[in-house]
Every structure is written in C-alpha cells, then in structure tokens.
Amino acid sequence: MYEHIAAQFKKEAKEIFRNFEESNLELEVIPRKQKPLMTLGYSAQARPRAIGDMLLCHPRKVKLYLSQESMRYDEPKFKSLLRHEVLHLGYPRHDWAFRSLAQEKGIPLTGSTVEGGSVKVQIKQGARYVTVKTYESTEKWVVDRANEYAKHLARTNRGTKVRVS
C-alpha cells in the first residue's frame, strides 16, 4: 500500500547520496496515528555514517514511520520531510555534518521548519489544560524530551493531570 512512498524515499536517497544503492536498502513504511510526523527506525547496531554526500555505511533494514498528519501534507512539504529522513541514513543526529549537508541540499533541519508545529506539555487546572512548556519542533527526540518532562511533572506534582499534545 505504501510502496510509492518507499520508492519516493529511494529516489530522493539517490539524489542526496551519490553512491546510494537501492538494492542495499530494505525499507518498510509504517503509518502511525500520532506525532512525530516522520521518523526513521533502525537497529542500534546499524551504524549510519557518511562524509558529505557519500555514504560510508548505512543501515540495511530501515523503517520509515509516518504520521497521519504528514500523509495529508501537500507534495512539496511531504518531500521536504522525506528528504530530511533520507539524510538520517547517513547521519543519525542533527550534528554539524548533518546540518551542513542539509543546508547544501536545501533540506529543512527539523520537522517544525516544514510545518510550523510544536509540542506542548500541559497540566490540568480546573476544567481545562494549561500549557506549561512548548517545544518548537515535532521531531522524535523533541517529543521524547517533552514526554520525559511530562513524566517528571506528574511525579513531582502528585494528583495533577499532565498531557503532551
């Protein structure tokens, strides 16, 4: 059902990494109900590594998780998100090497650059939720951090309802 997305991912990978070999990548596309918008999953042993636009090694078995929200995006926005994830084939983190290649290729540094989205940690006050912290990105590591903060709040303020939205 999502073969066309997998095919598009591989096409973008060829454009971004000059030595990308389609046959080296087993890509599974997995839809998700919630954020993050798009994220790449591979085993901890797989070591993505690259120099510039040259892949030194990349994970063979990769899962591409897509939120329902991202699938409603128009083509240019969707493509930007996809290209960002392609970069993670060679660069697991948003370090300087990731950022310099992203800039060179015109790829957004975070999902929020594309969608203007954010993650909010909220606590219940009376009948409604009030935002106590906003993260200006919806990338996985940011959502993880927001969840950790929410857990911390829930632990230190017993009886308070905390949510991440």
Ligand SMILES: [Zn+2]
């Ligand atoms: Zn990223």
